[in-house]
Amino acid sequence: MRAGQLEAQRGTRALFAEATAGRGDLTAFERQVLAATALTALAVAIDEWVAVDGRSARPELIDTAFAALGVDQS
Template sequence: MAAAAGVSRSTFLRYFGTKEDAVLGAFDAHGSQVADALRARPAGEDDWTALRRALDTVVERYHQDPAGALATTRLVRDTPALCARQLEKQHGWRPGLAQALAERHGSSQPATLGETVRAAAALDCLNVAIDHWTASDGRLDLVDLLDEAFAALTQE
């Protein structure tokens, strides 16, 4: 990767600690962007709707460059080290999303167990929707898949 970028390995590693971070660096800001979008949702909106709509910030990136997103998603899903690192990064988003939910509820206290579970479930819905989208070669609509995943949470 360093050679392809025209820099030395040490210069490359100054910017990216690992090869995985080089591939996944674009995902770093997603967690805070989703949390900010969640805080900006209307106060009267229920948590599930607010979480679902806040995830549109991630989905938008898939709409901007579907072919590139599909290629990147396949690379990540098919490479165990990348898949593990992406899940680790997403795990790091959970506290921020849970805290954003707590703030929406007017709390200055740490997020509750329920808020943390809802944040985790929302991220799992995103991952399942992306998995289905990838399996369809991008033919299925990611927004519809994410809506369906969230709807499945409320079905009996």
């Protein structure tokens, strides 16, 4: 089961990385790192939203997660 989960994560990470191809001067490796980081930030925001029974706004939690990474969303 764990192997299947890891494979699914790799596949999702690859999709995110492919979506950023041609944007900027990033290597394929750098795009994979950014995709993995973005997915983790998103997962942590969703985990927090679930932990507080949806009392926090999901978009704000996601914004906060990316802000913690130093991502400028303006």
